[in-house]
Amino acid sequence: MLEEVDMIKIATDFSAYPAGRDDNDGPFNGSRFRSDILVPRLKSAIASGRKLVVSLDGVRSFGSSFLEESFGGLVRLGFSKNELTEHLQITATAVGSSRYVEAILRYIARATV
């Protein structure tokens, strides 16, 4: 089991109201989150053999476009599903938020290169 070393809190590191896939959809979109925050931190976690935890706590909106673009987009960028299973963990503690963790895992599983 990998040691946890890094955490991204979407609500505070990016936005509590993220939405959409790209800049056409709005400023806090999935492409921007993925390229500016998620990918650099994930690459660093993989390179150092550690785990990156992404927390959904504090996020107030979980549009499927944002979630799919952010996380399904990792697969389209070339991250393997094994790498993501090993190095990426999604957490959420708020009542009603676990369905969005499951959605992210589903988007990763369904995404193709």
Add this chain to the structure above:
Amino acid sequence: MSYSDFSGIVRISTAAAIVIAADYDRLSELIGSVPPTINLHEWSPAVFNKLFELGFFELLGLTEKVEGRYHDNGKTRTMKLLSGANAAGNEAAAKQLHELSALITEGRGLSDTISFALNSALDEAMINVARHAYPDDHNYQLRHVGKWWVTAEADRVEKKLTIVIYDQGASIPVTLPRKKFADALKDKVTRVIRTAPTHDFSDDSAYIAAAMTEGFTQTGEAFHGYGIPQMKELIDICGCGRLTIFSRGGRCEYEPGSNSGIKRSTYDTSVGGTLIEWVIQLPEEPNA
């Protein structure tokens, strides 16, 4: 210039009010003026209150002149109209909806579960407008301003929240069909069309019903297509309520748990774009 006399209308739904207000906003944005209203003293209080709370008279520049006529009816409250071109306005809409819902939840606002689902559904609707509603190659009957409009109504007696988002775009029946998946869509649509078309919009509800199925989108790309199902999810999470989508001449209605039970109807007149309405009954329990 023409004028608007609403004195013959007894009551107006939130959906009808947003369609009217959106067109006034469109005119205001395009030509800087709107048709005047007349006979305000003869308007029904229900119609006046609805439009006043919506911010309609601000579009007319009349708010100060007419505010003395406004009286809170104690039953319903309508959220001030918001508009935008993409999801950049989602935070403002979410916060206004939370404040509105506090009126029917003894100040608590929406539970996290419902709030997450509502905000997410509304985000997807806003994004659909940004991505699909106003294609450049469509022949619009009226000049558009590329926007969505959102409002909501809280019914303090029935503990019911009605949320409406409207756009004046090309509509789902126009934008949904694309070459990439034309055959699959055609199969799906023809399965539900049983009779010969009776007017230009006869098949419109079949296209809306197809769009409400996960995986069918305007882009035809496999990883898109979750937006409208997420709009249905809000109704499923609430456990009671209704999602209604009007687009051009089609209307589809979805109720909780009715996976294959989308009620369809068509009209020979267009709603002027796409209108999505959620009606949710808020649970009594604070944490539900």
